[in-house]
Amino acid sequence: MNEVEHLAHAAHESSLLPWIILLPLLGAILNGLFGKRYSQKTVSLIGVGSVVTAFVLSTLEVIRLAGLPEGDYLSVDLWRWFSAGELNVELSFMIDRLSAIMLMVVTGVGSLIHVFSTGYMKTDEGYARYFAYLNLFMFSMLLLILGKNLLVLFVGWEGVGLCSYLLIGFWFSDMEKAEAGQKAFITNRVGDLAFLIGTFILLFYSYGSLDFVGVGGAGGLPQTAAYLGDKAPGMLTLVCILFFIGATGKSAQIPLYVWLPDAMAGPTPVSALIHAATMVTAGVYMMARLNFMFALSDVAMTVVAVVGALTALFAATIGLVQNDIKKVLAYSTVSQIGFMVVSVGVGGFVGAIFHLMTHAFFKACLFLGSGSVIHALHHEQDIRKMGGLKAKLPVTRWTFLISCLAIAGIPFFAGFFSKDEILFFAATAHREGSNPMLFVYIVSVVAALCTAFYMFRLYFLTFEGKYRGDKHTWDHAHEEPVMNWPLIVLAGLATVGGFVGLPHFLHAHALEGWLEPIFGWLYEGEHAIFHVSHSAGLEIALMLGSVLIALLGIAFAWRLYMREKLPEAPVDAWWHKLLMNKYYVDEFYDAVLVRPLRATASFCHRVVDVRIIDGLFVRGSARLVGAVGDGLRFFQNGDVQAYVTAIVVGIAAILVVVEYLL
Amino acid sequence: MDPNYAPYVPVAVVSILVVGLAAVILLLNRMLGPRRPTREKGIPYESGVDPVSHPRRRFSVKFYMTAILFLVFDLEVVFIYPWATRFKAWLADDAFAPVALGSMLFFVLVLALGLVYEWKRGAMNWE
């Protein structure tokens, strides 16, 4: 198995690693069990302290990792989780260069959001419970990113889903919010179904382990993938697509994105942490983790790219007309993850991770900013009732503006670099003997235009112009100092975060160098799969193009919304209705999936049970065996007869099957 | 005919005989016997419990307790009798003799405990 040797690197034992994962769990347990008895200060100390400590430990480990020979990784094997047949699954974790980035993003952004939450949730009676769930989420997320094999990743995968469910439904007195939680969980389970089936198929072909790295380049998933690519490319494609369906659930892509906008029912910091920065990018991370598998399947990659591009555009267009500040951000998240998925699909794994990182910064900042606004306006979320808030919320306004510039792709903010890298890959990356997917590029560019427009529509309607709400709220609007710091830090990161990935023609792409041991083989060497243009001129041209697009979007928004009065929405236009109703996808799913399922259940109950069993068998047989029935009716209006009849029918069916059908 | 079914031929013959005999007897009875039906004669078990009656009718559980007691001791004989016939032969085998005696003693012990339970619960009292 020569092809996988390039992935063979040495492991170094890490004793700090388990603590990074355990600390948040410990926090969750303490706050969850005894939180009611603690003062708010103690709860904050435990909740925030555990995550910040985890962040510090992570930093230490990542620094250690940076000092190791290129490509080596830190790992720890706790114990053999279970072994079934030849398969051994260890409960083991690793920090390699890929998970290191995720680790820093998750613990870093996580810490900031924990700090922010201490202000945002100050008056909530479920303060301890909130931090318990939040810590539990951090624990699951860390399991997900640090898992050394597919099953540990899956544990985290399910865990984050569960915590997301708990946190979305956090304000459960509102049944609608609880339902939103359930919707999220169940939609995710559909994705998990595909994920699980993919895992089972891999299990079947596995070489005794589901590790992401093989020992000496052999035995792990890379070898399985190489074997499949060699011997059963169809199966490989199937597995990749199954995993991608799993990713569409978690990362809110078509067709399973529907839960994310509803998930905004949870507290805003939760939206920032889970539904913007960390959990929803898990699908992208998973695909990057499995790059050795995805890269081998041309068909699957094309599907990924096309679905990503369509999602990016689709969600961006819905975002154009939404009026709930968090809904806009939600659709924007769906759309931005679409960009990352595009990047994976065209082979730009570095770009995907890069955008994942920058997006975590500016989107977390945007969400926290919206949280700050919502907090200041006593849970008002409708942007039509905002406006002119720059006077009241200066810090929020500036950080929000910076993040908007970043997401729109204005040079030299973070989003500019990462988005351009994606677009550059979409325009030029191709496999041997095939062309770049221009369709994907064009769709992505249109999505980028929409992004710039709706983000600035949001910004103008919220912070510029005149206030349109009631006076009482306006008078009481203020910022919470503890909530400002995270905003400032995130805005700073959104400003400078992009410089780790300077354009290729400058030959100073630090991130690419860092991830070289993981993704490098895709582009260089004898087994290279993707080819990218090296023309500096083309890159600069594309870059200028996307800046123009961004400016165009901002200009439109300026023209429409930078004024005193709220412009009339074209409510009667068919396209507006279509977008307002989110393309009627929820209604479609309700009609096609949810209702038939419910109907089947009630059909079984009403028709099969009541009619057929009770009606046909009970009453029919009652007449047939009327005399005997007299005696039996003693215990219960003949129901038992139905039961026995069912048994007899079952036996008869089996006999028929055995005798005649087999 | 499938040779597999050959052993069942006697069974079939007996079945036919039994059913036939019953039918013949009933038929002869009907043809020859004088019939002066009364209500009492019409019920399946003369002087027994009426098998068809209102489902909620109460009846004494004592009948059944006694019947079950009888059944238990009846069945016990089924176990003990063959055991007794073989016991002398088993005594010759030193290894097996204690097992043979012990298992029967255990059986009788369990049964006796059951009897004690029933007695104490009042199954024997017929007030």
Add this chain to the structure above:
Amino acid sequence: MQAATTTSDLAIISPLFIVCAMGLVALLVAVFTPKDSFKGWLGYVVAFGFALALVAVVWLWKQAPLTLSNESLFFALSVDHFGLGLTAVILIGGLLAALTAVDYLPSQRSDHGEYYALVAFAVLGMMAMVMSADMLTFFVALELMSISVYVLAGFKRQSAFSTEAAMKYFVTGSFASALLLLGIAFTYGATGSIRFTEIAEALASPQASLPIAQFGVVMLLAAFFFKVAAAPFHMWTPDVYEGAPTSVTALMATGVKVAAFGGFARMFLTAFGDARFRTGDLPWETIIAIVAVASMFAGNLMALAQKNLKRMLAYSAIAHTGYIMLAMLAAPTSGDGTVWLGPGLIFYLLGYTLASIAAFGVASVVSGNDVEDVNEVAYAGLAKRSPAHALILAVAMLSLLGIPLTAGFIGKLTIFAEVLDGSHNEYLWIVVVAVINSIISAFYYLRVILVAYMRDEAAERPIQLVSSRSLTLAAGLAAFLTLVVGLVPSRALMASGKAGGSLADSKARAASTATVNDVHTEADAPATASAPKATKL
């Protein structure tokens, strides 16, 4: 006699003796103590007996496979890893179920000492069932278990609900027993033997009467499907689970199911395990596959519509029957036709037992002031009233649903992987069906958590919780073990694998059977048990 074991027969069957003795003690205590005194302490006594038997089982496990030197016992019981492993699961279930009853029964005004005697006898039957090596022992064990449980189901005598459940269970159960007997009779007719291993040999010979055996197998299957509550033989389950006192339902969901699965799995794999029968002339594997799918759908779809926790759990039990039955598909076979099981079946049963006890334990807790209808109101807002119980309930639901880090997840994973491996992906469709079903099940399991944590209606109509240390202990222990087994499953998996694998020894056992017979004929030793050489028809 061969097989020079140092362990005496009495020691080998000591777990059975201990449990039997506990039952007798409970029976006598019940009748010699004042009628209205508190009988709960008997629960501790019986639980102690189960624990003692469990210790004995562990001790025997280390020496297994054991050979009984007494010939009649040798043919009746096989004390191998399979039997001992399942016995251990049964004892754990029985122990926890007995503890749930201690304070629950008084709250239902049904505190009678006979309860614990019957529990002990039922458990005795279950233990004998998973160890039985011939049809008659199997039948007697099954009846001992069933009759005890019939009575237990109607234990709340003043409740029409409970009596009705018992009556229904009894009538349908007797019907199933009759089917079982019919099946045994036909198999005997076809093979001339009641011993599992000899049946296998007889069926392998060309003279075997397959059509008759086929009919027998169908009858045996029907009885099996009834006992494990598989569709369409499941109709009694919801009524009985709902009507029976909750602590009895706990025993039914755990012990009865484990015993039925263990006993029948041994019977089918040993007696009818030859690949020729499993998929060929007596295609019971195909039938089980169909019935498994039917059970999953019937259970899960009907569970969606349930508001009553106990009834929902009954339908969920039907669905789980479907999952567990998959483990019997594609049992690995070696060249000489030896069949064994992977760890899936036994491990899943363990996980299911623990989660069920936890769930039914909480269901008992919320039926204080004699509540019979454990609907959503009963446990709405449980998290506020009693966080510990809500947590136990949540863990149980998550394990039943199969969320990672719980025993239920590992169980499902193991079974699915086993089926795929054993069938070389031929049964992929059935695994897909099973996974789809476990997603459907998310709806109703999560709703329970949702209601317990996120609703608050009980304040209007407060339902008294049964405050009981033993009940909380049993349910809490079950939930805790669910997590432990989910987190560190390797030991349990290894033990389950060893237990399942020991079924393969039946061939060796059959060989030793022959030796035993030969020795006896030669020495002209007194024939203890009538051991007819298989008289082929």
